[in-house]
Amino acid sequence: xxxxxLQHVPYEGLGSLQDxxxxxxxxxxxxxxxxGDGLPRPDALDLLIVMGGPMGVYDETxxxxxxxxxxxxxxxxxxxTRILGICLGAQLLADxxxxxxxxxxxxxxxxxxxxxxxxAAGTALAAALPGEFMAxxxxxxxxxxxxxxxxxxxxEACENQGFLYQDRILGLQxxxxxxxxxxxxxxxxxxxxxxSGPFARTEGELLAADSRFARANALLETLMAAFTHDLQExx
Numbered sequence: 001x002x003x004x005x006l007q008h009v010p011y012e013g014l015g016s017l018q019d020x021x022x023x024x025x026x027x028x029x030x031x032x033x034x035x036g037d038g039l040p041r042p043d044a045l046d047l048l049i050v051m052g053g054p055m056g057v058y059d060e061t062x063x064x065x066x067x068x069x070x071x072x073x074x075x076x077x078x079x080x081t082r083i084l085g086i087c088l089g090a091q092l093l094a095d096x097x098x099x100x101x102x103x104x105x106x107x108x109x110x111x112x113x114x115x116x117x118x119x120a121a122g123t124a125l126a127a128a129l130p131g132e133f134m135a136x137x138x139x140x141x142x143x144x145x146x147x148x149x150x151x152x153x154x155x156e157a158c159e160n161q162g163f164l165y166q167d168r169i170l171g172l173q174x175x176x177x178x179x180x181x182x183x184x185x186x187x188x189x190x191x192x193x194x195x196s197g198p199f200a201r202t203e204g205e206l207l208a209a210d211s212r213f214a215r216a217n218a219l220l221e222t223l224m225a226a227f228t229h230d231l232q233e234x235x
Contacts, residue, residue, distance in 0.1 A: 001046040001231050003028045006069065008053030008088060010034065011185035015177035016217035017049065020224060024232070033065045042075035046231050047082045050089030052175065054190065056141055057091050057101040070096060082231060083169045084224070087139055090162070090171030094143035097165060104142040108157040109193060110201030111212055112137055114174060117151040123164050128226040129153070133219060134212055135161075135174035138186055138193075142173065157199040170227055176220035180213055 003026050007013055010032075014021070021028050031037040050073070060066045073096045076083060085093040091101045116129045129152065142158050145151055149169075152162035161173045175182075187194065187203050195202050225232075 001026045001228065002044065003047045003049065004040055004045050005030050005049040005051060006089070007032045007051050008034060008055065008063075009189075011189055012052045012182070014049070014051070015175070015179050015182050016213075016220060017177045017224070020221050033063075033069060036065070039068065039072045042072065042079050042081070045076065045081050047084070047228060048076050050083065050085040050092055052087030052089060052138075055088065057088070057095045077169065080168065082228060084227065085169075085171045086177065087173060087175060090173050091141055091143045093165075093169055093171045094146050094149075094163070097146035097149065097169070099144040099146040099149075101141055101143045104140055104158055106157050106197050106199050107140045107193060108137040108155065108199045109139075109196075110137060110199070110206050111135070111209075112155050112157065112199065114153045114155050114161050116153050119150050120152045120164075123150055123152075124167055125152070125164060125170075125223060125226050128219075128223045130219070133216075135176060135216060136178040136183065136206075136213070137174050137199075138190075139173060143171070176216045176223070178213060178216065180207060180210055183207060183213075 003021055007030055031039050055063050095101050111134050113132050114135050115132050120126055120129055143160055145160055145163055146165055149163040149165040152164055154161050163171045183206055
C-alpha cells in the first residue's frame with residue numbers, strides 16, 4: 001500500500017502503527033506539518049493516516065498550516081481514499097465531513113473502557129471491535145457524529161469515541177497506537193493536565209501496566225487488518 005501520514009507535533013507519531021506497516025510491503029511517507037513539509041498529491045495514496053496533536057481543529061491563527069491541511073483532507077475525501085484519523089485526526093475528519101467539533105466538557109486522560117455501539121455490529125469492523133475494551137485517551141475536545149456516519153463507541157466521559165463513514169473513513173478519538181514511550185512523551189509535554197479533573201489520571205496510573213499498551217496495539221492491528229483488507233489484496 002502507498003501509505004502517507006500527517007504528523008502535527010514531534011512527539012505524536014505512528015506509535016505501534018509503524019511496526020504494523022513495516023511488516024508488509026508498504027511505501028510509507030510523511031508530512032510533518034509542524035516542520036513545514038509539503039503535502040502529496042491527493043490521488044497518489046491508498047491509505048492516509050491523520051495523527052493527533054494538542055491543537056484544536058479551529059486553531060488556525062496559531063497553526064496556519066491547518067488551513068492547507070483541511071484543503072488537502074477535502075481533496076483526499078473527495079477522491080475516495082481510505083483514511084484513518086486518531087484523536088485530533090478524527091476531529092479534523094469529522095469537521096471536514098460537516099460535523100461540529102467542540103469542547104468535551106471534561107478532559108479524558110488515561111486508560112478508560114470504551115463500549116462498542118450497537119450500530120457497529122452492522123459494519124465490516126464488527127468482528128474486530130470487542131464489546132468493551134480499554135483504550136488510552138488524551139483529549140479535551142470531541143466531535144459530533146457526521147451525517148451518514150456509523151457510531152462505533154462511547155465512554156463514560158465522551159459519547160462519541162469513534163465513527164465509520166462509508167466504510168472508508170475511520171475516526172478514533174482514542175489512542176490504540178500508544179506505546180509506553182509515546183505516553184511518556186505526552187506526559188513530559190503536558191504534565192500540567194494530569195489529575196486536572198475527574199477523568200484526568202496521574203502519571204503513575206497512565207504508565208502502570210505495560211500489558212495494556214500491548215493489548216491495545218494488538219487490537220489496533222486487528223482493526224486495521226479489517227479496515228484495509230481489500231487494499232492489501234490488491235498488492
